[in-house]
Amino acid sequence: MTTDLVIDVRNVTKRFGGLLAVNDCSLSVRRGSITGLIGPNGAGKSTLFNMVAGNIVPDSGQVIFDGADVTGMKPYQLFRIGMLRTFQIAHEFSQMTALENLMMVPGDQPGEHLLDTWFRPGLVKSRETAVRKKALDVVDFLKLGHVRNELAGNLSGGQKKLLELGRTMMVDAKVVLLDEVAAGVNKSLLNDLASNIERMNRELGYTFFVIEHDMDLIGRLCDPVIVMAQGEKIAEGPMAEIRANPQIVEAYFGSPAEVVS
Ligand SMILES: Nc1ncnc2c1ncn2[C@@H]1O[C@H](COP(=O)(O)OP(=O)(O)OP(=O)(O)O)[C@@H](O)[C@H]1O
The missing domain is CATH 3.40.50.300 (P-loop containing nucleotide triphosphate hydrolases)
Structure with missing residues (x-):
């Protein structure tokens, strides 16, 4: 509804x-x-x-x-x-890059299940590719592309806030x-x-x-x-x-x- x-x-x-x-x-x-x-x-x-x-x-x-x-x-x-x-x-997550921080958000990805990584590697790979693409779109939208591979812990306070906003864009x-x-x-x-x-x-x-x-x-x-x-x-x-x-x-x-x- x-x-x-x-x-x-x-x-x-x-x-x-x-x-x-x-x-x-x-x-x-x-x-x-x-x-x-x-x-x-x-x-x-x-x-x-x-x-x-x-x-x-x-x-x-x-x-x-x-x-x-x-x-x-x-x-x-x-x-x-x-x-x-x-x-x-x-x-x-300060020890992960900005991009990885975004990729963590969707949750319940096939790669998180051990059996999927063994028996359904294709599914894991395609889902990961989709999530990565989405994360790249989000960093572009927020103009964080230049720091996407930087460890999140090294970002400025403002960039961390933008990353936080970006996390909301990773899910519907x-x-x-x-x-x-x-x-x-x-x-x-x-x-x-x-x-x-x-x-x-x-x-x-x-x-x-x-x-x-x-x-x-x-x-x-x-x-x-x-x-x-x-x-x-x-x-x-x-x-x-x-x-x-x-x-x-x-x-x-x-x-x-x-x-x-
Ligand atoms: N966990 C709690 N235990 C007891 N009293 C509480 C608790 N949480 C809030 N209050 C009281 O409830 C009332 C409303 O508080 P609340 O924090 O919702 O107001 P607020 O509008 O958000 O205020 P502020 O702008 O100062 O954050 C206040 O009198 C506050 O002291």
Whole structure:
């Protein structure tokens, strides 16, 4: 079944002891969008994101992914059906090349089964060739061709982030969850990263769900932007609209300058 909504969060609630972190919250991510999630500290963004990504099970409510109820599914199960989360930590294999790092992603390749390498070498070879071709396409797309044979551990911080983005392109992602992309990234590198996210979205049709503190980045990339406060969704719309809403700015961001900066 295909649906216009890749992610549809329905009335989810999560308590930590007596604390209501997410309160009967509903929101959705439209296919083909870059949807941002913002809000003040403690608003419940991470908890909500973790419930979507399978890291936290909601106390009540449902997470619908591409039309199917995935509430309570584990992150590795969600990965297999096309929900990829990235950027929380860089997890490249430092002793493998950039290209090999990409080739590792698809998983469950015939060459990983000993019997296949003995009895079906042709299958192993053709699958490996296809994966290698895909990895080469990805490094080209991200303009990492010049470092493809470099050990990932030797790449710059920015190149590692691009490689991380590239990992999501090795499998058929229905949605990519981007977690604090901007954290620890300098401005020029962030620009590079943002351009690639935009190109993945516009040229290749990727859908992104982004949690981010950097308002400039959210403003550049995301439409719509969803605002959470005190465990609830309080607004949704283009960033220009959110920035122009004095109640949201005053009530949830402290001073207007913080958002308009
Ligand atoms: N594992 C936990 N145990 C207890 N309380 C938690 C836990 N995780 C989050 N909380 C609390 O739930 C509330 C929502 O936290 P959450 O991290 O989801 O907010 P956030 O919007 O992501 O904030 P920030 O922008 O600061 O990361 C906060 O009051 C937080 O202290």
